[in-house]
Amino acid sequence: MKNPLFIKVHETINNRLERGEYKPGEKLPSIRSLATELNVHRLTVFKAYQLLKENGKVEVKDKSGYYAKGESSILTDLDYPIVTSYIHKSHLSEIHRVHVEFQFSQAVIDPDLLPNQYTSSSAKKVLDLYPKVLSTYSTVQGDRELRESLANYFYEKQKQYITADDVLITTGSQQAIDLIARTFVRNGDHVLIERPTYSPAIDMFRELGARLLPVNITPDGYDMEQLEQFMKEKKPVLFYLNPTFQNPTGYTVPDNQRKQLANLAEKYRVFILEDDPFRDIYFEKKPPLPLFTYDVHGYCLYVRSFSKYIAPGLRISAILCRQPLMEQLLASKSLADNGTPLLNQKMFLHYYASERLQKHIEKLRIALELRKAAMESALEGEDFYWETPDGGLNLWVQIPDSIRMEELLAACLEQSLSFVPGTICDPLKEKENWIRLSYSYLNEKKIVKGIQLFKDILSSLK
């Protein structure tokens, strides 16, 4: 922690180099202009450039300035030691920061598919119903009325025998996963993670210094022998999984594996972090019950997000788990933000408990299935491979081997089209010729136009 400022400036420039903002051979900003931009002393920038030079990232040419060196890359090595958060980069959020016309990278639902007028008027009713809701804090665990309502919901829909005490309300599922990770994972712990997986989870566990054990997910689920082997030998503390319409693949882990996993978790004392954001977005038939339903020993922490398809602006998710774990999570939640805003919880409660919600979800399923179909037919006729998902928001598509992914991503972003490169979703940073395309944000017409553009860009790179 010596010299924090120049190390931070160093990281800022290094991030830009890795993002490809400065191409190899390109001249970097002068020390003076960078000092002005970053609001630091020129000496600080000088030191940062010196460090970049030592690390072979930049070179000095004839005293005319600093130039970017080597290849640009958004990838890091799996085994790169996580020593400080300065080297942490949430890759996915960096792609999302680019505004594009053809947005296939974010698995979010088109606001036009959501019943905005109805949610607004429902929200207004909440303001009348609880006149002091804007002046009142929530408890750390969350509004009891909402937790009781959710406990009923989970009992009815998913055969989960829980009470309001087993429910913790969080500000979105990202927070839920983060809370669980920071509560139960320590530096050096082994963590099982699907391959590929939700990319911010990789960043998060790495940030905590975890050692990741990748478990392949296929259309048939996991290799259960490999999984048990890992549990036996490496004694992982936790398995992070998203077994239903998995992100990014769309695959669903079969029922029998869920039961097996619940038993393995108990046998090897491994916590199960079951992330379940897409359960309600099924197309033909309902998915298997959550793994949590089969967990009788209290090893499973179930994260359920609703707000993605109900009211993303509210950011309401829930963690379900048994008592001894809940106590620990409450301590973390108390430090993290002292409780999710009460307003959002009450608004969610009243909207989600309404009849209108069920109708909305039914319509939404149809709309999303149509968009998926539009994307699938637009993709046809090329050398692509994918499995049709039974639910969720994404296609996981294999593209020809010959394409260099970084080049493709750069070309697409330049032409205002975004996708998620498979490497980002892979704890091993391989999966070079896979990409995730979300069909939830654009309407059919735009999807068709965008996929055509994508094909054109791809052809131009062959």
Place this chain on the structure above:
Amino acid sequence: MKNPLFIKVHETINNRLERGEYKPGEKLPSIRSLATELNVHRLTVFKAYQLLKENGKVEVKDKSGYYAKGESSILTDLDYPIVTSYIHKSHLSEIHRVHVEFQFSQAVIDPDLLPNQYTSSSAKKVLDLYPKVLSTYSTVQGDRELRESLANYFYEKQKQYITADDVLITTGSQQAIDLIARTFVRNGDHVLIERPTYSPAIDMFRELGARLLPVNITPDGYDMEQLEQFMKEKKPVLFYLNPTFQNPTGYTVPDNQRKQLANLAEKYRVFILEDDPFRDIYFEKKPPLPLFTYDVHGYCLYVRSFSKYIAPGLRISAILCRQPLMEQLLASKSLADNGTPLLNQKMFLHYYASERLQKHIEKLRIALELRKAAMESALEGEDFYWETPDGGLNLWVQIPDSIRMEELLAACLEQSLSFVPGTICDPLKEKENWIRLSYSYLNEKKIVKGIQLFKDILSSLK
């Protein structure tokens, strides 16, 4: 991380023992009943009890069961090594979980003092103004419109030359402090902290494995020599401070010390985390400018909470800092929750930018000053000592040495009155005969009645 379940059960029981739920000599629940309550196997409870026995916390009597041993205590040792989060306890939040009639422990503002009708109708207008606000995610950094508005506000009110890029919106100031701590503090780092201080900050830095260096705060500010000595010798990474109407003391650090500190921070490369939640709650004259205003080198991270006295239900706060630090914070915020709910930001923006707000704050100042006066005159005539604060929500009161604090707290909670014991606010866990009394939650009548009850309880213990 072996045997996680029984260790967790152990912690659950241990927490109850420390909270005094089981008194010394009292019989603990049977293994069978605890197993049912915690939904774990009986063997797990058995192992947990064995561990408690080994640690001298419980004893076995004639095979009739387990009994609590020794003294109950809510205190822990400063040097207790933080190895896992299981031992983490947010003491303050535990006191807050108890519902009492005379609530002097939480520094929150009486909802009746807040303009609930106006905030509600302002909130409804926001729903009309942004019809898709409930369906839209915020960016990680926060709504640009709000950040620009805040940048103007800080420029006009506090002479802080910042842009929207230097502002990060958080879900309350607890999250702001937590984000900064997890981004910049690593296991083993030294952290300067005021003594006494905001108690969750102690928990938070300990949870990260920081070594705390307590800096006394007095009505005249800090001992600047001691502070510089610490910086020189211990090379702390950060100083967490709340220099304006400090929590819990109400003291304000003078202007000249703020300027000095900004320079020391640069000289010794120490980050300054300036927590400033009470700035607008002054009684006679405005407080000195924030330390951040004097920071030209980019070492200060300024945390400003508004929502406490504007609309606590919204939970909106802001971090101000310069670019290289902001990049790191954004990565953490992205992992923590991907951005504060947009709805809350827009509602805050429109209410806080209204003329009505200024009028509200003026009235609020008067109301709080009256409550403070009511509490002060009710306290008179006993052997109490306190400094009259010029702002904020708390009195920091010295009570007679002869009183045993734990006994007092237990007796008060039993009679439905709560306060914060000074030990909780002290990184050294001393300050045995100091307490924090908040005058912001109850009206004058209740304050007078509650303080009388407090005096009666105190007399009964003498």
